[in-house]
Amino acid sequence: xxxxTQAQTEIxxxxxxxxxxxxxxxxxDTTYYLFWYKQPPSGELxxxxxxxxxxxxxxxSGRYSWNFQKSxxxxxxxxxxxxxxxxxxxxxxxxxxxxxxxxxxxxxGTTLQVKP
Amino acid sequence: DTGxxxxxxxxxxxxxxxxxxxxxxxxxxxxxxxxxQTLGQGPEFLTYFQNEAQLEKSRLLSxxxxxxxxxxxxxxxxxxxxxxxxxAMYLCASSLAAGGGMTGELFFGEGSRLTVL
Numbered sequence: 001x002x003x004x005t006q007a008q009t010e011i012x013x014x015x016x017x018x019x020x021x022x023x024x025x026x027x028x029d030t031t032y033y034l035f036w037y038k039q040p041p042s043g044e045l046x047x048x049x050x051x052x053x054x055x056x057x058x059x060x061s062g063r064y065s066w067n068f069q070k071s072x073x074x075x076x077x078x079x080x081x082x083x084x085x086x087x088x089x090x091x092x093x094x095x096x097x098x099x100x101x102x103x104x105x106x107x108x109g110t111t112l113q114v115k116p
Numbered sequence: 117d118t119g120x121x122x123x124x125x126x127x128x129x130x131x132x133x134x135x136x137x138x139x140x141x142x143x144x145x146x147x148x149x150x151x152x153q154t155l156g157q158g159p160e161f162l163t164y165f166q167n168e169a170q171l172e173k174s175r176l177l178s179x180x181x182x183x184x185x186x187x188x189x190x191x192x193x194x195x196x197x198x199x200x201x202x203x204a205m206y207l208c209a210s211s212l213a214a215g216g217g218m219t220g221e222l223f224f225g226e227g228s229r230l231t232v233l
Contacts, residue, residue, distance in 0.1 A: 045207065045222075045224035103161045
């Protein structure tokens, strides 16, 4: 079975603090893809990153960084120097298998509130 | 706006009525997906199309649900005899696929929120 767990339901930080959103996944596939999406109040899911299972290099994009560790089946997301505009629900998601059909398995999401 | 467009954005209906949602994907995308999201949960896959062919349906999609993509462009999702449990946000997404696999990310619309009274 495939599963994504985001244990943090809600996180509240003050602007400029760093924050890490945890994601743990389960899959028996050796080839899989991991994603992070942001869902602002408008409702539209915004793509942030996609990683495949063969690429464990961490990635940094501006204030965002991702730490992928196959040994612990985790794909954590860190926002550095958080801003009020980062307030949203963040979803981690998984697609298992090499066919990459687009059937995303989402976690339950982490609501991030950044206070001024 | 060249993103994924969904309408109506909100629909309130009485139990037992039929409702239909429309999704217009990004024009060059050959794959179209429907997901359902209930309050406080992540989206759940319902079905997807490659061009006009419906390739997979989730067990979540009961017989009261039907989706079509007749010309490989826009898609409709119809729910017949709505039940209160159908209340949710229905999300549409599109992507580009080649060689049998998805080549990039899914682009989501803003969703259609259904409330069944």
